[in-house]
Amino acid sequence: MDSVLSIRGLRTQFITPERTVRAVDGVTYELAAGKTLAVVGESGSGKSVHALSILGLLPMPPAKIVAGEILFQGKDLLKMPPGEMRKIRGNRIAMIFQEPMTSLNPVMRIGDQIAESIILHQKKTPAEARAKAIDLLKKVGIPHPEERVDDFPHQFSGGMRQRAMIAIALACEPDVLIADEPTTALDVTIQAQILELMKDLQREYKMAIVLITHNIGVVAEMADDVVVMYAGRPVENAPVGELFKNPKHPYTKGLLASVPSIYERKDRLEAIPGQPPDLTGGIVGCPFAPRCPSVMDRCRTEDPPQFLLPGDRMSNCWLVEGEASGRSHRFDAPDKAEKVS
Amino acid sequence: MSGKPILEVRGLKKHFGARKGMFGEKTTVKAVDGVSFSVMPNESFAVVGESGCGKTTLGKLVLALEKPTEGQVFFDGVDMATMSGSALRKLRREMQVIFQDPYSSLNPRMTVEDIITEPWVIHGMHKDPAERAKKLAKLLEDCGIARTYLPRHPHEFSGGQRQRVGIARALALDPRLVVADEPVSALDVSIQAQILNLLKDLQKERNLAYLFISHDFSVVRHLCTKIAVMYLGRVVETADSETLFNDPQHPYTEALLSAVPVPDPSVEKRRKRILLTGDVPSPLKPPPGCRFHPRCRYLRDSCRVNDQALLEAKPDHFAACEVLPFKEKSSAAALVSL
Numbered sequence: 223m224d225s226v227l228s229i230r231g232l233r234t235q236f237i238t239p240e241r242t243v244r245a246v247d248g249v250t251y252e253l254a255a256g257k258t259l260a261v262v263g264e265s266g267s268g269k270s271v272h273a274l275s276i277l278g279l280l281p282m283p284p285a286k287i288v289a290g291e292i293l294f295q296g297k298d299l300l301k302m303p304p305g306e307m308r309k310i311r312g313n314r315i316a317m318i319f320q321e322p323m324t325s326l327n328p329v330m331r332i333g334d335q336i337a338e339s340i341i342l343h344q345k346k347t348p349a350e351a352r353a354k355a356i357d358l359l360k361k362v363g364i365p366h367p368e369e370r371v372d373d374f375p376h377q378f379s380g381g382m383r384q385r386a387m388i389a390i391a392l393a394c395e396p397d398v399l400i401a402d403e404p405t406t407a408l409d410v411t412i413q414a415q416i417l418e419l420m421k422d423l424q425r426e427y428k429m430a431i432v433l434i435t436h437n438i439g440v441v442a443e444m445a446d447d448v449v450v451m452y453a454g455r456p457v458e459n460a461p462v463g464e465l466f467k468n469p470k471h472p473y474t475k476g477l478l479a480s481v482p483s484i485y486e487r488k489d490r491l492e493a494i495p496g497q498p499p500d501l502t503g504g505i506v507g508c509p510f511a512p513r514c515p516s517v518m519d520r521c522r523t524e525d526p527p528q529f530l531l532p533g534d535r536m537s538n539c540w541l542v543e544g545e546a547s548g549r550s551h552r553f554d555a556p557d558k559a560e561k562v563s
Numbered sequence: 564m565s566g567k568p569i570l571e572v573r574g575l576k577k578h579f580g581a582r583k584g585m586f587g588e589k590t591t592v593k594a595v596d597g598v599s600f601s602v603m604p605n606e607s608f609a610v611v612g613e614s615g616c617g618k619t620t621l622g623k624l625v626l627a628l629e630k631p632t633e634g635q636v637f638f639d640g641v642d643m644a645t646m647s648g649s650a651l652r653k654l655r656r657e658m659q660v661i662f663q664d665p666y667s668s669l670n671p672r673m674t675v676e677d678i679i680t681e682p683w684v685i686h687g688m689h690k691d692p693a694e695r696a697k698k699l700a701k702l703l704e705d706c707g708i709a710r711t712y713l714p715r716h717p718h719e720f721s722g723g724q725r726q727r728v729g730i731a732r733a734l735a736l737d738p739r740l741v742v743a744d745e746p747v748s749a750l751d752v753s754i755q756a757q758i759l760n761l762l763k764d765l766q767k768e769r770n771l772a773y774l775f776i777s778h779d780f781s782v783v784r785h786l787c788t789k790i791a792v793m794y795l796g797r798v799v800e801t802a803d804s805e806t807l808f809n810d811p812q813h814p815y816t817e818a819l820l821s822a823v824p825v826p827d828p829s830v831e832k833r834r835k836r837i838l839l840t841g842d843v844p845s846p847l848k849p850p851p852g853c854r855f856h857p858r859c860r861y862l863r864d865s866c867r868v869n870d871q872a873l874l875e876a877k878p879d880h881f882a883a884c885e886v887l888p889f890k891e892k893s894s895a896a897a898l899v900s901l
Contacts, residue, residue: 264751379842409613409778411839414822418838436751439781439824443831462828480756481826482785484808490763491785493756497721 225293226397226430227253227276227315231550232290234268234275237283241502245271247454249290250528250536250550251447253398258424258431260441260462262477263451266498269434272451273400276432277311294398313343316391320403322383326375332359332386333371339393358389362419381412388419395427402434417444438481442466447534450474453499453509456528459536470537472514508539516541567640568601569740569772570625575599575634577620581847592846594620596796597634602789604739607766607773609783609804612793613819615846618776621793622742625774626660627651638740656686659733663745665725669717675728676713679703682735705768706731707761723754727761734765744776759786780823784808792816795846795854798873802880812882814859853884861886 234246246268253259263269274280276292276299292299294315299307319325327335336358337351346354352371359367362385375383384404391399401420405413417440424431433444441448441462448465450458450473458471469475479492496513499505508514511521521540528538529546536550577595582588595617602608610618623629625636627643636643638654646654659682662668669678680699682688689695703710706727717725726746733741743762747755763786765771777783783790784804791801792815800813811817818837825831839858844850850857856866863886873881876888 264753381842409843410780410822411613411818412842413824414836414838417824418836437824438752438826442826442828443824445828466826466828477753478826480753482756482759482781483826484781484784484820484823485825485827485830487784487805490760491756493760494753495757497723497754 224254225252226255226295227432228291228293229272229276230291230293232272232275232292233288234271234280234285235288236285243501244454244505245285245501246275248528249449249451249456251449251456251459253430253432253447255397255430256424256428257446258433258444259447259449260433260435260445261449261451262435262438262441264436264498266453266501267451268454269451270402273317273402273432273434276400277315277317278307279311279317309343312339313394314396315398315400316394316396317400317402318384318387318391318404320406322380322387322407323375326383326387328375331372331374332378336371336386336390336393339390343394354393355389358393359386361392361423362386362389363415364389380408381415384408384412384416385419388416388423392423392427396429398430398432399424400432400434403436404433405440406435406437413440420444438478450477453505454501455509455538456536457510457538459534461534464533464535470531470535470542471510471539472516472541473510476513476515567604568637569604569639570774571601571637571640572621572625573599573635573637575621575624575636576632577617577624577629578632590847593796593849594846595624595631596849598791598793598796598798599634600791600798600801602740602772602774604772605766605770606789607775607787609775609777609787609790610793611777611780611783611790611819613778613843615795615843616793617796617846618778618793619744622660622744622774622776626658626742656682656736657738658740658742659736659738661726661729661733661741661743661746664749665722665729666717666749668729669725671717674714674716675708678717678728679731679735682732686736688736702731702735705765706734707757721754722750723757726750726758730758730761730765734769737769738771740772740774742774742776745778746775747782748777748779755782762786780808780820792819795844795849797854797883799855799884800882801873802877806877806880810877810880812876812880812888813855813884814861814887815855816882817887818858818860861890 230250232246232249236243236245249272251259261269275287287300333352333355336355337348340346340351340354341348356367356371359371364370364382364385378386405416408416435441445462448460448462449456452473458474466478469478476494480494482491494513499509507522507524508526511517518540526538526540528536528550529542530536530548530550531542531546575595575598578591578593581590581592598621610621612618620629624631638658689698708727708731747758750758759782766773775787788804790804790807791798794815800816811820818839821837841858852867852869853871856862869885871883871885873883876882882888
């Protein structure tokens with residue numbers, strides 16, 4: 223596979239004198255040009271921290287990337303000097319956030335916020351950048367862009383703000399767009415508009431998208447490939463159709479069964495009993511074991527590796543050991559010393 | 564029992580005064596603008612709509628936490644506006660509320676036991692320690708709360724567990740009507756399923772009626788038997804849940820249903836979606852005529868002037884539209900039922 227972005231065994235931790243939180247624990251995936259990869263998980267599963275790790279946006283300390291590689295077009299972003307990283311961030315890899323009101327600058331005109339990265343990365347004059355900002359606003363579907371370019375964020379509605387944020391992200395025609403819950407704060411009719419817009423723009427710019435979401439419906443609509451995260455780990459990687467048709471990991475099965483659908487009325491939803499684990503303590507064995515319906519004795523003591531499966535799939539579960547063709551990077555990470563504290 | 568509604572709302576309006584800007588002219592926000600419906604005992608009735616449609620204000624009006632500008636709320640046949648303070652207080656035992664955010668709706672300084680039993684203190688009930696202990700044990704068991712939680716504080720719990728505490732508090736007085744304002748939207752899906760199942764079980768066991776306020780059609784379909792869809796302060800469509808999902812009669816409902824992503828990629832690839840253009844207009848300045856007309860794909864000239872009231876489009880199925888119910892149904896219905 224021809225990957226623009228490949229992540230191998232990424233482990234990010236938050237380290238304070240009192241405790242260590244293993245927020246991301248061995249994320250591995252490949253993202254091909256022009257494709258959409260959805261990273262799905264519930265709150266606290268490490269999906270946002272993984273995104274911030276890619277762009278080097280985490281406060282360090284307390285955050286620390288203790289292991290892994292993030293290869294962007296073959297180069298490891300984690301080994302890159304800060305100056306070079308700045309040329310990639312917001313330029314080749316751009317990001318849009320969940321809450322458009324808090325991530326836009328409230329005292330800066332929309333047009334200036336779009337022009338900022340054009341001037342910085344593409345060395346354009348302010349006038350050229352402004353013309354491009356108007357173009358971009360038109361492209362993301364803002365009516366009367368010539369006038370709205372001078373508006374402030376509070377003059378925009380929630381949906382328009384998210385469109386403006388997409389315009390900022392697209393300003394330099396990035397190769398990879400990381401979208402962290404881009405529609406979670408929006409109403410469904412507006413969500414449908416924004417998702418449609420993202421698909422159109424992806425086709426036009428041939429961007430790869432990392433879509434971070436907790437909404438299984440959005441995954442089904444947008445993704446080519448999916449990574450399901452639980453307790454900081456990628457418990458299952460699979461192409462979207464296969465994942466829904468034939469989920470391998472008990473957590474994926476539970477997650478899919480617990481989602482109510484507008485197409486059918488189930489008498490009972492199949493809830494996953496219990497709560498996600500606390501990531502501060504050392505987890506012994508599989509983190510999903512206490513909630514798992516198929517738990518075996520070894521799950522409570524032995525941490526399952528990431529098994530490689532036929533059809534570009536992976537699953538982090540002892541149940542698939544028999545059909546696995548190998549094991550993946552997660553355990554190549556050279557920090558055995560503090561595996562279980 | 565089935566003949567008489569436990570809750571009836573007639574022509575309910577709530578207008579708030581507002582100003583445009585700090586010194587601007589005075590205007591009114593018509594948050595709720597002429598809403599009527601009734602909820603039967605043991606029924607789960609959903610009010611669905613997007614942000615700003617007035618659904619939360621409606622919930623507050625029903626609970627008499629806000630005074631209506633116009634219209635009446637009848638609980639068990641009695642107009643709540645005519646009630647004295649003490650009668651209203653007694654009535655509150657019968658109607659309780661579950662809030663959206665289990666983080667801000669529980670007092671952080673109180674223990675779980677104090678939170679759950681506070682309603683008994685307020686209403687002077689179950690003073691006998693033995694009776695009280697028995698009642699509490701039953702309540703904890705019903706709501707899935709471990710006894711060991713009782714001396715602990717809300718911050719020690721996750722969202723799902725806190726919501727269980729909120730539910731136990733609401734049920735402490737054995738109400739007949741529970742107003743649930745987005746009770747699961749702050750929760751993760753696997754936890755959301757636990758709470759939805761719990762609400763369903765409790766309803767069966769305790770013969771509750773729910774007024775369930777939500778923006779999420781998937782959740783509503785799972786839990787509720789009747790639905791009212793709101794848009795800009797009005798109910799635009801109301802029907803049995805199954806009827807509404809299979810054969811929507813208002814263009815807004817139709818678009819809303821088609822906008823909900825379905826958790827199945829093979830369905831997502833096949834289905835066509837009705838994309839609404841534009842945003843929800845500001846409730847400060849609702850459009851003239853039909854409020855939905857600027858975004859409607861069935862727009863006729865008359866829609867710009869006629870403010871259509873609810874019509875009985877099909878038996879027991881009401882919609883505020885003069886076009887869609889009279890159209891040959893081809894694509895629209897098929898799109899939703901698939």
